Amino acid sequence: MSLGADDRKWLADLTSGRVRYEEPMSRHTSFRVGGPAEAFVAPETSDELSALVTGLAGRGIPYQVVGGGTNLIVTDAGISGVVISLGPGMSKILIENISASRFMATVMAGTSLRLFCSHVIRNGLKGMNFALGIPGTVGGAIRMNAGTALGWISDVLESITVLYPSGLQETIGRNALSFSYRKLLLPRLTCGEALCHQTIIVSGSFSLAGASSTDLKQEAREILKNRKCRQPVALPSAGCIFKNPPSGKSAGELIDLCGLKGLKIGGAQVSEKHANFIVNTGSAAAADILSLMDRVRQTVFKRFDVNLEPEVIVIGN
Numbered sequence: 001m002s003l004g005a006d007d008r009k010w011l012a013d014l015t016s017g018r019v020r021y022e023e024p025m026s027r028h029t030s031f032r033v034g035g036p037a038e039a040f041v042a043p044e045t046s047d048e049l050s051a052l053v054t055g056l057a058g059r060g061i062p063y064q065v066v067g068g069g070t071n072l073i074v075t076d077a078g079i080s081g082v083v084i085s086l087g088p089g090m091s092k093i094l095i096e097n098i099s100a101s102r103f104m105a106t107v108m109a110g111t112s113l114r115l116f117c118s119h120v121i122r123n124g125l126k127g128m129n130f131a132l133g134i135p136g137t138v139g140g141a142i143r144m145n146a147g148t149a150l151g152w153i154s155d156v157l158e159s160i161t162v163l164y165p166s167g168l169q170e171t172i173g174r175n176a177l178s179f180s181y182r183k184l185l186l187p188r189l190t191c192g193e194a195l196c197h198q199t200i201i202v203s204g205s206f207s208l209a210g211a212s213s214t215d216l217k218q219e220a221r222e223i224l225k226n227r228k229c230r231q232p233v234a235l236p237s238a239g240c241i242f243k244n245p246p247s248g249k250s251a252g253e254l255i256d257l258c259g260l261k262g263l264k265i266g267g268a269q270v271s272e273k274h275a276n277f278i279v280n281t282g283s284a285a286a287a288d289i290l291s292l293m294d295r296v297r298q299t300v301f302k303r304f305d306v307n308l309e310p311e312v313i314v315i316g317n
């Protein structure tokens with residue numbers, strides 16, 4: 001526990017009472033697992049977010065930002081400090097025409113990636129179809145450099161605006177950003193504190209081209225149909241659980257070759273449909289998923305000498 005009575009009063013005042021205590025994170029993750037957040041706040045404006053972050057940093061209270069929770073495993077013990085959830089309250093899309101055929105979409109971090117993709121398709125803008133079907137928010141997608149075989153966020157991202165614990169906001173162009181497979185390395189400003197505070201992505205700007213909305217819609221239908229055939233979308237998961245190794249067979253192929261499809265620990269199971277998905281069959285705890293991940297890693301390492309690296313982010317005590 002890191003919140004005292006004075007901190008709780010400050011949080012209640014700042015959020016007009018919207019702060020929730022002991023909020024089950026299973027309500028905020030696509031895996032539907034995770035213990036309680038000591039406090040859970042969903043800011044409704046950039047100003048509220050900024051006041052929250054500077055106040056938390058000033059008080060030495062740890063915080064953790066989450067988007068749609070679609071790439072997260074929250075431990076069963078839950079999270080000390082404050083979880084800041086960027087969702088519908090921090091959602092906005094602004095499109096500007098920057099030349100005859102180029103457009104810049106500036107999107108707030110809490111915007112659903114699905115909503116952004118369908119918005120640009122409707123408006124005849126090309127560039128985001130690669131991301132169709134990826135759940136979560138734009139902020140989470142930028143942080144994870146989300147992508148598919150058709151492209152990555154880093155292909156279309158022009159700049160991001162970040163918020164530091166000091167309250168300072170900075171816009172950073174793509175050339176100053178460091179992307180890798182499923183990761184954007186976020187810059188940190190040293191704030192001279194022992195606590196590790198996270199830099200928050202407030203918005204991102206994407207470079208898009210004019211195109212036929214009808215053609216984009218046709219392409220979108222095919223991409224979504226293809227995904228549905230390959231992925232176990234009916235059961236809770238966090239998408240691909242391991243990153244693909246830099247060369248050779250994909251993580252899914254390696255797991256499949258080890259005969260691990262269908263392997264179960266508690267309520268967690270290696271999907272029968274896609275070996276790189278672990279699904280929650282209904283009653284999984286985070287510990288079941290983590291144990292199953294360990295078992296899969298050990299088995300693949302023993303057989304192929306390949307160390308699978310998790311793609312999902314594990315947070316919590």
Ligand SMILES: Cc1cc2nc3c(=O)[nH]c(=O)nc-3n(C[C@H](O)[C@H](O)[C@H](O)COP(=O)(O)OP(=O)(O)OC[C@H]3O[C@@H](n4cnc5c(N)ncnc54)[C@H](O)[C@@H]3O)c2cc1C
Pocket residue numbers: 030064065066067068069070071072086109133134135136137138139140141142143144145146147148199200201202231233237238239240313
């Ligand atoms: C069925 C399914 C299919 C999926 N398919 C794909 C796929 O094809 N490709 C792919 O890349 N991923 C896929 N994923 C994984 C996931 O959807 C993506 O990684 C997504 O971009 C995560 O976004 P989120 O908002 O849910 O982030 P979260 O899961 O909430 O957070 C992920 C990380 O980002 C950080 N974060 C979130 N928001 C911010 C912010 N505003 N500022 C700073 N840090 C932030 C969090 O702290 C955390 O470290 C899939 C997941 C599911 C459940």
